[in-house]
Amino acid sequence: MAPEASSFGIPLVGAHAGTGRPFRSTLLVMTLNEVAGMQVTMPNVRPEWVDQILILDGGSTDGTIEWAKEKGYEVYVQRAPGFRSAYAEVWPLIRGDVVVYFTPDGNSIPEVIPKLLDKVQEGFDLVIASRYLDGAHSQDDDLITGFGNWLFRTVGNLLLRPRGSARMTDPLVMLRALRKDLPMRLGVDRPEEFEGLERMLHTRVDWIPLMSMRALKYGIRWAEIPADEPPRIGGQRKLKVFQWGSVYFLQLLREWWRSHAS
Numbered sequence: 537m538a539p540e541a542s543s544f545g546i547p548l549v550g551a552h553a554g555t556g557r558p559f560r561s562t563l564l565v566m567t568l569n570e571v572a573g574m575q576v577t578m579p580n581v582r583p584e585w586v587d588q589i590l591i592l593d594g595g596s597t598d599g600t601i602e603w604a605k606e607k608g609y610e611v612y613v614q615r616a617p618g619f620r621s622a623y624a625e626v627w628p629l630i631r632g633d634v635v636v637y638f639t640p641d642g643n644s645i646p647e648v649i650p651k652l653l654d655k656v657q658e659g660f661d662l663v664i665a666s667r668y669l670d671g672a673h674s675q676d677d678d679l680i681t682g683f684g685n686w687l688f689r690t691v692g693n694l695l696l697r698p699r700g701s702a703r704m705t706d707p708l709v710m711l712r713a714l715r716k717d718l719p720m721r722l723g724v725d726r727p728e729e730f731e732g733l734e735r736m737l738h739t740r741v742d743w744i745p746l747m748s749m750r751a752l753k754y755g756i757r758w759a760e761i762p763a764d765e766p767p768r769i770g771g772q773r774k775l776k777v778f779q780w781g782s783v784y785f786l787q788l789l790r791e792w793w794r795s796h797a798s
């Protein structure tokens with residue numbers, strides 16, 4: 537099926553997609569000391585689903601990098617700390633027109649990958665694998681992250697959702713597919729959108745929550761599909777709940793403030 541025009545009016549047509557799809561795709565696998573999860577999860581990721589599999593590693597010391605290279609995966613080890621600087625470094629290495637974010641820590645179900653791409657093919661610029669849609673649920677959430685997710689999506693929809701548009705049920709989850717140019721078009725690649733708050737909270741954050749909020753606010757063509765989140769396999773959670781949560785919440789409020797001040 538040919539993709540419809542996207543929000544940007546530019547059809548996605550990759551001339552050399554090896555997947556039978558009308559665009560090229562890259563699976564971006566996020567790793568930081570995730571060797572146990574990788575060994576269980578990656579064998580279930582079928583190479584024919586995408587055109588490129590790229591491991592983006594945060595400087596693992598547990599054998600993740602060595603295991604991935606031994607299995608023949610393309611690996612990039614980020615130089616600067618933090619998710620968003622890692623993306624800035626790796627984006628030029630992405631050959632796909634569409635990027636699928638994937639975590640090999642047990643939290644992401646591999647079979648969701650082709651489902652996300654099917655939805656992109658319908659003409660969506662951003663497709664989120666929601667843990668809170670149509671009976672899907674998370675086995676990774678604890679009381680604090682469950683509350684944080686609820687608070688962020690509730691306030692986000694309340695303040696930024698255009699009248700008459702759908703509610704976004706999972707703005708924070710990493711498992712999602714997006715056009716490679718979406719972060720730039722939404723301006724979430726700009727350091728100045730982050731630096732002040734990051735300095736204040738002494739941390740480096742991800743661009744995903746701001747990307748979701750802007751996609752919602754600007755009426756970008758986004759969609760969600762339900763997907764359960766199984767428990768983590770081995771390793772440790774790296775999420776800095778309070779520091780990152782604070783930055784994301786303040787960014788959300790700033791987005792709302794900007795729409796009202798302009």
Ligand SMILES: Nc1nc2c(ncn2[C@@H]2O[C@H](COP(=O)(O)OP(=O)(O)O)[C@@H](O)[C@H]2O)c(=O)[nH]1
Pocket residue numbers: 566567568569570592593594595614617618619622638639640641643676710772773774775
């Ligand atoms: N490249 C890179 N990957 C990271 C970094 N921090 C965490 N990850 C990976 O990103 C994924 C999500 O992190 P995780 O701690 O599981 O967060 P949670 O699932 O939200 O609790 C995991 O696969 C981690 O190994 C980082 O600084 N750089």
Ligand SMILES: [Mg+2]
Pocket residue numbers: 639641643768
């Ligand atoms: Mg995880």
